[in-house]
Amino acid sequence: MLKELIDNFYKEREKNRQQTKFWITDAGRCPRMIFFKFKNAPKKGIDPRILRMFDHGDYIHRLILNALFSVGIVRASEINIPSQELISGRADAIISVGDEMYVLDIKSMNSMVFRGLEKPKEENENQLQLYLHYFKIPKGILLYVNKDTQDLREFFIEKNQEIIDALLKELQDLKNKIDSDETPAALADRSKNWQCQYCQFKDICSLIGEDNLSWDSAKNKIEALETKKEDQ
Numbered sequence: 001m002l003k004e005l006i007d008n009f010y011k012e013r014e015k016n017r018q019q020t021k022f023w024i025t026d027a028g029r030c031p032r033m034i035f036f037k038f039k040n041a042p043k044k045g046i047d048p049r050i051l052r053m054f055d056h057g058d059y060i061h062r063l064i065l066n067a068l069f070s071v072g073i074v075r076a077s078e079i080n081i082p083s084q085e086l087i088s089g090r091a092d093a094i095i096s097v098g099d100e101m102y103v104l105d106i107k108s109m110n111s112m113v114f115r116g117l118e119k120p121k122e123e124n125e126n127q128l129q130l131y132l133h134y135f136k137i138p139k140g141i142l143l144y145v146n147k148d149t150q151d152l153r154e155f156f157i158e159k160n161q162e163i164i165d166a167l168l169k170e171l172q173d174l175k176n177k178i179d180s181d182e183t184p185a186a187l188a189d190r191s192k193n194w195q196c197q198y199c200q201f202k203d204i205c206s207l208i209g210e211d212n213l214s215w216d217s218a219k220n221k222i223e224a225l226e227t228k229k230e231d232q
């Protein structure tokens with residue numbers, strides 16, 4: 001009884017989410033997947049168990065922040081990037097240690113991923129680079145938490161203007177595609193890219209093929225698939 005109620009809560013919350021602006025977490029992600037989110041394309045639901053794991057991750061972040069507040073180094077927490085047209089985002093914290101300020105981003109993961117972590121994950125560094133850019137702070141820390149054992153591992157990241165420029169250009173190009181209804185190409189390494197493994201749009205992505213195409217043509221193919229499913 002309670003499981004069904006809780007599962008439904010998560011399903012409903014997810015269903016009502018539609019993307020209308022870029023988030024920092026979109027930086028460096030598959031442009032086609034983000035495009036589909038903006039267009040509210042048909043997607044596979046996420047298992048409520050996974051959604052609960054995301055919430056659990058947020059809870060772990062707050063525990064870590066509590067400890068950092070207690071040692072007196074947090075200057076701001078859950079702080080939004082300055083408002084501008086392209087992108088929104090909220091960093092976990094800005095901290096100061098000695099004379100240095102850092103943007104802090106906390107990521108939690110299971111033991112298997114944590115143990116294999118020899119360097120920061122690229123997608124996490126991309127996000128942090130954009131925080132460094134928007135907060136005008138030259139250094140940041142990625143703090144990884146092992147959800148199973150509570151072990152910690154930290155990586156210091158320096159601002160890299162080349163990465164920032166490339167990420168902002170990609171997002172601007174994608175915004176132009178969204179505005180002009182041009183569906184971006186699929187990822188070139190679709191068969192082995194981790195993003196495709198977890199993508200909610202995998203079915204429609206295969207259906208419309210790999211290349212750029214107009215959103216109207218893509219929609220026609222998707223609608224034909226939906227009709228076929230209804231008829232079965």
Ligand code: SF4
Binds near residue numbers: 031187190196
């Ligand atoms: S399946 Fe892969 S290439 Fe296609 S939209 Fe999803 S992430 Fe992008």
